[in-house]
Amino acid sequence: MxxxxxxxxxxxxxxxxxxxxxxxxxxxxxxxxxxxxxxxxxxxxxxxxxxxxxxxxxxxxxxxxxxxxxxxxxxxxxxxxxxxxxxxxxxxxxxxxxxxxxxxxxxxxxxxxxxxxxxxxxxxxxxxxxxxxxxxxxxxxxxxxxxxxxxxxxxxxxxxxxxxxxxxxxxxxxxxxxxxxxxxxxxxxxxxxxxxxxxxxxxxxxxxxxxxxxxxxxxxxxxxxxxxxxxxxxxxxxxxxxxxxxxxxxxxxxxxxxxxxxxxxxxxxxxxxxxxxxxxxxxxxxxxxxxxxxxxxxxxxxxxxxxxxxxxxxxxxxxxxxxxxxxxxxxxxxxxxxxxxxxxxxxxxxxxxxxxxxxxxxxxxxxxxxxxxxxxxxxxxxxxxxxxxxxxxxxxxxxxxxxxxxxxxxxxxxxxxxxxxxxxxxxxxxxxxxMYSTSTDGIYVHLYNDNESKLDLIDNQVILTQKTEYPWDGHIGITVNPENDAEFMIALRRPGWCQNAEIKVNNAVIDVEVRKGYWIVNRLWKQGDVIEIILDMPVQRIETHPSVRTNTAKVALQRGPIVYCFEEIDNAKDLNDVSLVSDADISARYEEDLLGGVVTLETKGRRRDTSTWDGQLYQPVKSEKMDITIKAVPYFAWANRGPGEMVVWVKQEE
Amino acid sequence: MxxxxxxxxxxxxxxxxxxxxxxxxxxxxxxxxxxxxxxxxxxxxxxxxxxxxxxxxxxxxxxxxxxxxxxxxxxxxxxxxxxxxxxxxxxxxxxxxxxxxxxxxxxxxxxxxxxxxxxxxxxxxxxxxxxxxxxxxxxxxxxxxxxxxxxxxxxxxxxxxxxxxxxxxxxxxxxxxxxxxxxxxxxxxxxxxxxxxxxxxxxxxxxxxxxxxxxxxxxxxxxxxxxxxxxxxxxxxxxxxxxxxxxxxxxxxxxxxxxxxxxxxxxxxxxxxxxxxxxxxxxxxxxxxxxxxxxxxxxxxxxxxxxxxxxxxxxxxxxxxxxxxxxxxxxxxxxxxxxxxxxxxxxxxxxxxxxxxxxxxxxxxxxxxxxxxxxxxxxxxxxxxxxxxxxxxxxxxxxxxxxxxxxxxxxxxxxxxxxxxxxxxxxxxxxxxxMYSTSTDGIYVHLYNDNESKLDLIDNQVILTQKTEYPWDGHIGITVNPENDAEFMIALRRPGWCQNAEIKVNNAVIDVEVRKGYWIVNRLWKQGDVIEIILDMPVQRIETHPSVRTNTAKVALQRGPIVYCFEEIDNAKDLNDVSLVSDADISARYEEDLLGGVVTLETKGRRRDTSTWDGQLYQPVKSEKMDITIKAVPYFAWANRGPGEMVVWVKQEE
Missing domain, CATH: 1.50.10.10 (Glycosyltransferase)
Structure with missing residues (x-):
């Protein structure tokens, strides 16, 4: 059973x-x-x-x-x-x-x-x-x-x-x-x-x-x-x-x-x-x-x-x-x-x-x-x-x-x-x-963030030390300090959003199996061994299943685990009329002084010009779009700069 | 004053x-x-x-x-x-x-x-x-x-x-x-x-x-x-x-x-x-x-x-x-x-x-x-x-x-x-x-539909007879029968949606002034005079003012005064994922046996294929669209064929 x-x-x-x-x-x-x-x-x-x-x-x-x-x-x-x-x-x-x-x-x-x-x-x-x-x-x-x-x-x-x-x-x-x-x-x-x-x-x-x-x-x-x-x-x-x-x-x-x-x-x-x-x-x-x-x-x-x-x-x-x-x-x-x-x-x-x-x-x-x-x-x-x-x-x-x-x-x-x-x-x-689990095989690393941790294995104790700017940067360093040198597994989570990555141990790139979303690193671990994880963290345009009626023809921007949003304070009103240009580059930049220090995104967008409408509410399609620059901030940090419009999902021109 | x-x-x-x-x-x-x-x-x-x-x-x-x-x-x-x-x-x-x-x-x-x-x-x-x-x-x-x-x-x-x-x-x-x-x-x-x-x-x-x-x-x-x-x-x-x-x-x-x-x-x-x-x-x-x-x-x-x-x-x-x-x-x-x-x-x-x-x-x-x-x-x-x-x-x-x-x-x-x-x-x-008003100058024709009407002018009485398939067709015939032949105005409404039209009197195209949305026809009217109005009635794709957040990147179809909608029974579920192709022809056809007799519209559209999604709710943008034929029916006639999805505003690819 x-x-x-x-x-x-x-x-x-x-x-x-x-x-x-x-x-x-x-x-x-x-x-x-x-x-x-x-x-x-x-x-x-x-x-x-x-x-x-x-x-x-x-x-x-x-x-x-x-x-x-x-x-x-x-x-x-x-x-x-x-x-x-x-x-x-x-x-x-x-x-x-x-x-x-x-x-x-x-x-x-x-x-x-x-x-x-x-x-x-x-x-x-x-x-x-x-x-x-x-x-x-x-x-x-x-x-x-x-x-x-x-x-x-x-x-x-x-x-x-x-x-x-x-x-x-x-x-x-x-x-x-x-x-x-x-x-x-x-x-x-x-x-x-x-x-x-x-x-x-x-x-x-x-x-x-x-x-x-x-x-x-x-x-x-x-x-x-x-x-x-x-x-x-x-x-x-x-x-x-x-x-x-x-x-x-x-x-x-x-x-x-x-x-x-x-x-x-x-x-x-x-x-x-x-x-x-x-x-x-x-x-x-x-x-x-x-x-x-x-x-x-x-x-x-x-x-x-x-x-x-x-x-x-x-x-x-x-x-x-x-x-x-x-x-x-x-x-x-x-x-x-x-x-x-x-x-x-x-x-x-x-x-x-x-x-x-x-x-x-x-x-x-x-x-x-x-x-x-x-x-x-x-x-x-x-x-x-x-x-x-x-x-x-x-x-x-x-x-x-x-x-x-x-x-x-x-x-x-x-x-x-x-x-x-x-x-x-x-x-x-x-x-x-x-952040962690242990198992009879070794250690699971679930989340990435600076920490020092004491992990008890069956017959060993391991001090793990993480150092990273995650979620703003995909580079993670982990120092492994087992009480006794020993062979055990360290399973490193490969985030679902991650499409390319590199794993190094003691500066050498290693080839590792992925099992259920974890890189499985089995080896003899010694005091001071250093794991490096380098996760590619490009900005991703995310689409939603076609049956989600409110997100069709829209994308959300995500970088690493961070979902972004667009606020009125950065992009003016009528955010719903803003569209992304599908092939435009999206730049990511760490802004130390903004919202406590966050990576923001910028890209080219387009929107219609309300000044040409002259009191019409409806008209046969004819309005031209203007090029604009649009900026996105992490969703979790929205509404810290006064009230205003905000959207996560934004239209994308095809 | x-x-x-x-x-x-x-x-x-x-x-x-x-x-x-x-x-x-x-x-x-x-x-x-x-x-x-x-x-x-x-x-x-x-x-x-x-x-x-x-x-x-x-x-x-x-x-x-x-x-x-x-x-x-x-x-x-x-x-x-x-x-x-x-x-x-x-x-x-x-x-x-x-x-x-x-x-x-x-x-x-x-x-x-x-x-x-x-x-x-x-x-x-x-x-x-x-x-x-x-x-x-x-x-x-x-x-x-x-x-x-x-x-x-x-x-x-x-x-x-x-x-x-x-x-x-x-x-x-x-x-x-x-x-x-x-x-x-x-x-x-x-x-x-x-x-x-x-x-x-x-x-x-x-x-x-x-x-x-x-x-x-x-x-x-x-x-x-x-x-x-x-x-x-x-x-x-x-x-x-x-x-x-x-x-x-x-x-x-x-x-x-x-x-x-x-x-x-x-x-x-x-x-x-x-x-x-x-x-x-x-x-x-x-x-x-x-x-x-x-x-x-x-x-x-x-x-x-x-x-x-x-x-x-x-x-x-x-x-x-x-x-x-x-x-x-x-x-x-x-x-x-x-x-x-x-x-x-x-x-x-x-x-x-x-x-x-x-x-x-x-x-x-x-x-x-x-x-x-x-x-x-x-x-x-x-x-x-x-x-x-x-x-x-x-x-x-x-x-x-x-x-x-x-x-x-x-x-x-x-x-x-x-x-x-x-x-x-x-x-x-x-x-x-x-349908009508009168004034000291003559007659206003506001709405087009078959009717026979008795209109009292200051010193005359006019029988007007309209014959038309409006709103399905833009051709309107009006027979004018004044009690006494006389000079007066007939103001014919030029609908706001109409961009091209022709006015004939007794088979001759006439050139008429438009005043506040009415063609002003001043002449000596005699028993049996016939006015013909030929309104071009193409299908129009209508856009909404950019500040209307729910209609951005969407159009509605309108033909003559009739606003159309898309029903599930004609177009399957997930209507919100359907998009029109901006340069595709839209055909209009009178269907006698549908919904009591209405003009329906058909055009090429596109939608994503849900079968490729395999349990994902979100993914980096990659899904392909399928070509489909979509059909629209007059909004007023919706919900006459059982419950189902319906939308008036539909996305349009740019």
Whole structure:
């Protein structure tokens, strides 16, 4: 019987020290600006005060049922940061939060600020909507990270008691509740708890939540009927939320329309989907259940071949924050929640460990450098929830859309539901963990960035040191320092975008086999061996599958992993009328003083001259085009120079 | 001082008998299918029963506050039809309705089925939303039409009493209410009442409603505060309707943000805007108030140069059924309510009478042959509310939009708010009135279609007979039969789309001056003189102003006044990947058996081959294109062969 064991082992964020280059800059801002700011925002909005149990019915600023998850994610981000940069003040803040959580924990282990304060008698009555297990999961991830970062076990112990309480209530056994959370998260968190504590009941509980999901009769239906409503048919909320009635079936909005192994397309809320699929991959890996991995692979193929933006964005619809249909990738009216792309990285990273297939790393890289990092400004203090691929600001002033902060075309200081900023912070702070894996054969190098890392092989330890200007330059140097000289494999990722490259070891070009997107270098490695990877990094004009109706006759520019866009500030208004000339050279230039230092692109383009139109709105085709120079900047860095038009996809003359 | 007198006089629908060609076919279906069906629908939905005052609080099927307007529009349409084709059964139906209206009229002249039955104490307390004056206006239009069609005065008398009641309540005098309706309509209806009764107080009241609109303090604010709510700031309706808070200012959704003479852009609800502007033009014409005409001209220019679809559609946003911003003309996510284009025809027709400028007739023709007739199927029994210029059906199955009947991409049998079908019916039944005007100089011919018409000049009467296959063919024959041979002008419209043409009189080509889009033929006309107009009608590739971001690099095909579209049934899926070849011939062919007989177009196109993509969603540009034959059909006739993709704008290779 097939089992789904991971052939690769992820390398912990603890072992990878980012010490230069692209990600170091971002981590520095994350640690010095973003993480401190997020604590302040939680204070301002009342999340910390609520944790102190100071809120009483009738008070303003009612605790939000998501707030515990913000706390959990913030602790997680802060823990990753702390592990690399000692910061007693930050550590004190976390310890104080842990004390508050301890004080708020109920006798039986239960913890939830909203239910503790706002609706004490109602706990566990609305798994569909109220996020109790989701919040528990995020607190668990925070607890695991803080324990691993500092060795302090108090929060982990609190969460163990909480998880034990959950385990006593939910499970397949008679007498236990056969429920699961409207927002997946607990599943992957329980696997982390299992990994760090060795308690198998956490793994079993995670597997239960996954196995139970989508079984009939639907738990959500039974639960809601017991509250006197039917959430699907007569939704207990305003009409404008009825779109939660997802067309793919009852409860599809929450991926609960079918048992997970029967799901063959990404549906419903995109962040929920990613967290669920990541949990499925975790349980597959830990239990060897190949049916879960098979389901992941079907879902992966459908998602990445039919509903993935070039930026790594996913989840096209702002209504319901969800997937729509195959090849539907609108640029202007879309959603692409930052959290969804982050969830995609979590899932991709887990799938990558099974067989070391570079296609997963390609998507991970696509999301990291583009649709995720677009989620925060260069200063680290403003955030996008929605990541559009085309913006015309008037649409948000005079358009038809009911605009909320989460749909704004300029980055916002915070959000009513503030999931994205702390999610970004924890991802950036732990970016090192995505760079390497090990296996019985040796080492996998997934991402390229300056770092020094300690990689444990079966009977050896290797210090790898990377030095590179990637993603701006394709030259990567890796120094290999094994504790003992030994023969092992180093698998170097050949990015999906790369069409020509050279590999050298100790200055000699070597001929290497490519296997699933990795150059496999097997040799006797000695202290101080130097690998050089020289990736050709020409500007590529990318086309989209013909069924994607919004990108036909258009191209996007990509160089290395970086997807580019055109902004009004560089190219004037009416960007949609700009076309590239198909045979024109495109120059790439590093501009140190622009947008924190980026490679920009310039090429010849053409556009019509509006001055000749004289009040006509339509005319028989006759207008001449003017030659212009157009400039592109990395998509992730857009909207850092004031509001304006932006497009990723631009017409190309044939 | 300038005054705004109309130099032209519209010719009544009574004098124009459509006796063949395009519009006869449509009128036949309108009379035999659409008008009878609409009566049945009103019966089914309860509108007739409500008029019988049979509804009691607690009963189901609560009367809708719009229902009286449906009755009024239906009577109007039926009256026009009746005048041309005697139909005792239909006349009996109208007379019965009139009796019911009489029975429901209050002592003081007030009439409104909703307030009579549902909320008797609350009349005139919510002009903002409850459409009492709007319903009154439609009943008045019905009354005028029925009186003119049959000479029967009962309904007109009823409405006179109602209008007198309104006049006693609203007006500039102290003690009267300085209010106006949330939905303009009463203004133009009062002018019709004035024209048919000669009672100047109706004209004065219309002028009052127009002058008062948008003055501060805002009537709607005062009114709503007196009901204990603030409609703008704390809307008294669900959150999803808060988009009625239009960004152009308080009450801009209802064109009440500014005095009408200060409004310089079409804003808010498109149908309301058109009815208001038509009323403004009426009052300008009847009072000579040039400031109202000036305002109309500013609004006209802004609308037609910046927010008019090629089909004559207007009002881009389904949220609020309203205008958005200049050059925002999305094809797929739009609205273009059928009623809004009908209102545009009303307004254009009025402005045309001032100076006989063909630009108004061009827009009238554009809307009539395209964005209005798309509102009904060929059988006359299903209707579009929204008229998209691009449809991908999956968007409505899996997309983000909360779809209601009014937004459906296939024509519907009826609607909750059923304004469009009877509006279409009354327009089609009265189409003759848009064909001619007279002036002190002679006759204006605005539209080309078979008809025989009696046109009264100052001291002569002329029978004109048109014979043509227009809009499929550009050859038009007009026989002129003056009662007395005389010298006068016949102004023949030179359509805006026409670039070459020939005019003959009695077989001899004549050289004629063009003035404001009309060929001016001055001569001594004798019985039996024959005018021939030969309009070159090549297929034109139309481009849009460069600021219209959704149409760049695309063309639409137009032949004569007919705008074409491409349907999936003729061209397979993925229409957006089809491109025209810029120098390929486009053949035009009349197909008698297709879509009731239409000219279709065929040309060479190209598209990418999806079979070579092999699971890729993105790739560096390399795909080859295939040559294909593509076929276009008239836009108005789309969606008559089952659901499928449709596009008007198609890429063109350069």
């Amino acid at each position: 097939r089992t789904a064991k991971q052939k690769l082992s992820p390398v912990s964020w603890k072992e990878v020290t980012v010490n230069g280059g692209f990600w170091q800059e971002i981590q520095k801002i994350n640690s010095t600006v973003t993480i401190p700011l997020q604590y302040i925002r939680m204070e301002e909005r009342g999340g910390i005060e609520a944790l102190k149990l100071n809120w009483k019915p009738g008070d303003s600023n009612k605790p939000h049922h998501f707030w515990d998850s913000d706390i959990g994610k913030w602790i997680e981000a802060a823990a990753y940061s702390l592990a690399k940069h000692s910061d007693p003040e930050l550590e004190k803040k976390i310890d104080d939060l842990v004390d508050l959580i301890e004080a708020g924990q109920q006798e039986d282990g239960y913890f939830n600020t909203f239910y503790n304060l706002v609706d004490p008698g109602k706990r566990w009555t609305n798994l569909y909507y109220m996020h109790e297990l989701y919040c528990a999961g995020h607190l668990a991830e925070g607890a695991v990270a803080y324990y691993l970062a500092t060795g302090k076990k108090k929060l982990l112990d609190i969460i163990c008691r909480f998880m034990d309480h959950i385990d006593s209530r939910f499970g397949p056994q008679t007498g236990k509740v056969h429920g699961y959370c409207g927002h997946p998260e607990i599943e992957l968190a329980l696997v982390k708890m299992y990994q760090v504590t060795g308690e198998e009941r956490y793994l079993r509980l995670s597997k239960f939540f996954i196995d139970e999901r989508g079984q009939q009769p639907y738990y959500f239906e039974l639960e809601s009927l017991s509250r006197g409503v039917n959430v699907e048919v007569k939704a207990d909320r305003p009409r404008h939320l009825k779109h939660y009635l997802c067309c793919q079936g009852p409860f599809a909005q929450y991926q609960s329309h079918l048992p997970v192994r029967e799901q063959d397309a990404p549906v419903g809320h995109a962040v929920r989907a990613m967290y669920l699929y990541a949990g499925m991959a975790d349980v597959a890996a830990e239990t060897g259940d190949h049916t879960l991995l098979d389901a992941c692979e079907v879902l992966w193929k459908r998602l990445t071949e039919k509903q993935l933006y070039i930026t790594g964005g996913i989840g096209q619809s702002s209504d319901g924050e969800r997937f729509t249909f195959d090849y539907d990738l609108p640029n202007e009216i879309t959603y692409n929640e930052t959290c969804a792309s982050i969830g995609l990285v979590f899932w991709a990273h887990r799938l990558l460990q099974f067989n070391g297939d570079g296609k997963y790393a390609d998507v991970m890289e696509r999301a990291l450098y583009n649709g995720i990092m677009s989620g925060v400004n260069l200063e680290g203090d403003r955030f996008f929830y929605a990541n559009y691929l085309s913006v015309y600001p008037d649409r948000f002033k005079y358009g038809s859309t009911l605009i909320t902060e989460r749909m704004a075309p300029t980055r916002q200081g915070w959000f009513e539901v503030a999931c994205c900023p702390p999610n970004l912070a924890r991802l950036v702070a732990s970016i090192g963990q995505y | 300038r005054t705004a007198k109309q130099k032209l006089s519209p010719v009544s629908w009574k004098e124009v008998t459509v006796n063949g060609g395009f519009w006869q076919e449509i009128q036949k279906i309108n009379s035999t299918v659409t008008i009878p069906l609409q009566y049945i629908r009103m019966e089914e939905r309860g509108g007739i029963e409500a008029l019988k005052l049979n509804w009691k609080p607690g009963d189901s099927n609560k009367p809708h506050h719009f229902w009286d307007s449906d009755i009024g529009k239906w009577i109007e349409a039926a009256a026009y039809s009746l005048a041309k084709h005697s139909d005792p059964e239909l006349e009996k139906k109208i007379d019965d309705l009139v009796d019911l209206i009489e029975a429901g009229q209050q002592e003081d002249g007030y009439f409104n089925t909703f307030y009579n039955l549902v909320d008797p104490g609350k009349r005139w307390t919510n002009l903002y939303y409850m459409h009492e004056l709007y319903c009154a206006g439609h009943l008045a239009e019905g009354a005028v039409a029925y009186y003119l069609a049959t000479g029967k005065k009962k309904l007109l008398d009823i409405i006179c009493r109602f209008m007198d009641h309104i006049d006693s309540r609203f007006g500039p005098q102290t003690g009267k209410v300085h209010g106006y309706c949330g939905h303009p309509e009463i203004e133009l209806a009062l002018v019709k009442m004035y024209q048919v009764t000669g009672e100047e107080r109706y004209l004065r009241l219309s002028k009052f409603f127009i002058d008062e609109r948008g003055q501060q303090p805002y009537y709607f604010e005062l009114e709503s505060l007196s009901r204990g709510v603030n409609v703008e700031v704390k809307a008294d309706r669900p959150r999803h309707l808060k988009h009625y808070l239009c960004c152009q200012g308080p009450f801009a959704q209802y064109q009440s943000h500014l005095p009408v003479r200060e409004q310089d852009a079409p804003v808010g609800h498109a149908v309301r805007a058109m009815y208001l502007y038509a009323g403004m033009a009426d009052v300008a014409a009847e009072t000579g108030d040039h400031t109202l005409l000036d305002a109309c001209e500013v609004l006209w220019k802004r609308l037609t140069e910046k927010q008019l679809y090629i089909t004559g559609g207007i009002g881009q946003s389904s949220d609020g059924e309203r205008f958005t911003f200049d050059y925002d003309l999305p094809n797929e996510i739009t609205y273009n309510e059928t009623c809004a284009s009908i209102g545009l025809v009303f307004w254009a027709h009025r402005l045309l009478q001032f100076n006989g400028d063909g630009k108004y007739a061009d827009v009238m023709e554009r809307a009539l042959y395209n964005g209005i007739m798309s509102g009904v199927n060929l059988e006359g029994d299903r209707f579009f509310y929204a008229n998209y210029l691009s449809v991908y059906p999956d968007r409505f199955k899996y997309g983000s939009t909360l779809i209601t009947e009014r937004m459906a991409p296939t024509r519907q049998g009826w609607f909750e708010v059923a304004c469009c079908p009877p509006n279409l019916a009354r327009l089609v039944a009265s189409i003759g009135q848009y």
